[in-house]
Amino acid sequence: MDADSAKKTGGLRSNSLVQAWLVLVLAVGFGVSLAGVQIALGPVIEQNKINETLEKVPELVLGSELAAKMASQDQALDIVPRQVEVQKAARSKFYSVYEARYQDERKGWVVKTKGQGYADTIELLLGLSPDLSTITGLFVLDQKETPGLGNKIITDQWRGQFIDAPADGNLVVVKTGKTQPGQIDAVTGATISSKSVTALVNAAISDVRPPLTDGAAADGKGDKKNG
Structure with missing residues (x-):
């Protein structure tokens, strides 16, 4: 190899090394910037979710028609948050x-729950009757499922299946059309997303039923005593 070729080869290697370092620095810088934005916006996003949750409580508990009627008459539910x-x-x-x-x-009650979907975390608001026997509503607060497939879990038509469904047993996802109470039709082409939502609903009901039932019983005793 002559001197000119060696010099040219060395220059190419040097340029490649510089470009590689430049890409690495830019990637790190972008990652740090993105993390900074997420940290800065995190509290705002969470506050927006809280506000949206409080706005959805009447509809999830009473149904859209009655909630709208109460709002038109300047009537409002008292919403008591708890952990x-x-x-x-x-x-x-x-x-x-x-x-x-x-x-x-x-x-009624509204329970916030979240868990893994097909693509990412799914966050739900689940409405339950006062005695926890019936599902009164379902709202998808956050999701990143596949557009055109899994994200159909947000539609009124699909979520509407949960309204009036029994909450005293596990709901089951079916792909051939539901034929009895407690069955949920899967979104076509998105069985995993459908099952993820249904599993989250089943788990939330199973988890919160004992403490909420105990709390309701205690409240009832207190009301009788005060009465």
Whole structure:
């Protein structure tokens, strides 16, 4: 190899090395910037979710028509937030639960729950009747499922299947059309997303039923005593 060729080869290697370092520096810089943005926006995003949750409670407990009627008459539910701790093996799991009351009468509950979907975490709001026997509503608070497939879990038509479904047993996802209570039709082409949502609903009901039932019983005794 002559001197000119060696010099040219060395220059190419040097340029490649510089470009590789430049790409690495840019990647690190972008990652740090993105992390900074997420840290800065995190509290804002969470506050927006809380606000959206409180706005959805009446609809999830009463249904859209009655909730709209109350709003038109300037009537509002009293919403009492609480944290429910559930022991899961060697760890504790916490649920955000919202008790909805009107004129000192319990109208229902809304439970926030989240877990793994097909693509990423799915976060749900689950409405339950006062006695925890019936599902009164379901809202997808956050999801990143596949557009056109898994993200159809957000549609009113699919979520509507859960309304009035029994909450005293596990719901089951079917792909051939539901034929009885407790069955949920899977989104076509998105069985995993459908099963993920249904599993989250089943787990949340199973977890919060004991503490909420105990709390409701205690409230009932207190009401009788005060009465």
